Amino acid sequence: MTELQLGLLVIGAVVVAGVFAYNRLQERSARRAAERIFRSAAGDALLGEPPAVRIEPGVPETRPTPGRAATLPAVALPDARIDYVVALAFEQPPPAARLLELWKANEHRYARRALLACSADGLHWSRLPAAEGGAQALQAGLQLVSRDGAVDEAELIEFRAALDSLAAASGASIEAPEMRQAVxxxxxxxxxxxxxxxxxxxxxxxxPGTEFDELAVGGAAEQAGLALEADDRFTLRDDEDREMFSLAWRERAGGAAGLSITLDVPRAPGGRGSFHAMARCARQLAATLDGALVDDNGQVLDERALAAIEAQLDAVHAAFAAKGIEPGSAVALRLFS
Known part of the structure; x- marks a missing residue:
């Protein structure tokens, strides 16, 4: 091998190494951007090591979304996946109104976490107080977890005692899961x-040096398909009126007001669909308003960063699937309320 050939070989190796290093740098940059975008109330257990989901310093923890999205789904029924479900069976079916009357003393205490449903045939269930006619069976579910935390054993014991009283007053047999298992x-x-x-x-x-006009923002949001809610957020909802994502003003100390567009992952239906719709909307708004699409640290979000975020969302959605819970479903809306 001549000196010229050896020199060309060395130069080629340096160029290849440089291209590899540049690509690795770009991948790491996109990953860091994805990390900054995610906000989680806890660490990184879903995504493993190295950390992929974390709270940025100064970023508030996840809170329940205000407004109508935080209301309990009308179709919700007791569900053993997230509730401590106590079953009552009646020898003489009482009217649903009678069961509601017997439960009334407990209504205030368990209003946010308890669901009662009765059935005339053991197959079709209706929520109290909407249920009518006689009840052959009653299911009472105490929600085990919400964004406020988990129930403790004392709460479960009190709930079971309240249902024991209801069963005694209505002549019902009662069946419930073992307490330790529920805890x-x-x-x-x-x-x-x-x-x-x-x-x-x-x-x-x-x-820099400009501000968003409020009327222009409203017009751009409506053009993108968003609707103004009572709490001054713009939201996009699916055909079942479930919130996919929201848009709100972002105030910054000592700086111009911008906009924040938020996807509440557990409550958003459609998996990737909600994220794709959010990304399209964000790009459209940035173009219409002549703004910049950035993360919490002001770093511009490009297609590589968005792809990295989507890959991490896939891991989160896989964790939901493993639990048998679909984001945006009635169960998820209760669990993350």
Whole structure:
């Protein structure tokens, strides 16, 4: 091998190494951008090591979304996946109104976490107080976990005692899961929720020296298909009126007001569909308003960063699937409320 050939070989190796290093740098940059976008109420248990989902310093923890999205789904029924379900069977079916009357003393205490449903045939169930006619069976479910935390054993014991009283007053037999098992289920479910309670947040900021006009923002949001809610957020909803993502003003101390677009992952239906719709909307708004699409640290979000975020969302959605819970479903809306 001549000196010229050896020199060309060395130069080629250096060029290849440089291209590899550049590509690795770009991948790491996109991953860091994805990390900044995610907001989680707990650490990184879903996504493994190295950390992929975390709270940025100064970023508030995930909170229940205000407004109508936080209301209990009308179709919700007691569900053993997330409830401590006590079953009552009646020898002489009482009217549903009578059961409601017997439960009334407990209504205030358990209003947010308890669901009661009765059935005339043991197959078709209706929520109290909407149920009518006689009840052959009653199911009472105490929600084990919400964004406020998990129930403890004392709460479960009190709930069971209240239903024992109802059963005695109505002549019903009663069946319930073992208490220790319910406590363990609550703890495991709470740990899952802490890891899975994630928000994806983009920001649309005006160019230096400019500000967004409020009327222009409203017009651009409506053009993108968003509707103004009572709490002053713009939202996009699916055909079942479930919130996919929201848009709100972002105030920054000492800086111009921008916009924040938020995807509440556990409550958003459609999996990737909600994220794709959010990304399209964010790009459209940035273009219409002549703004920049950035993360919490002001770094511009490009297609590589968005792809990295989507890959991490796939891992979160896989964790939900493993639990048999679909984001945006009636069960998920209760669990993350």
């Amino acid at each position: 363990e289920q609550a703890r495991a479910l709470d740990a899952f929720c802490a890891d899975a309670d994630i928000q994806v947040v983009f920001h649309i900021m005006p160019m």
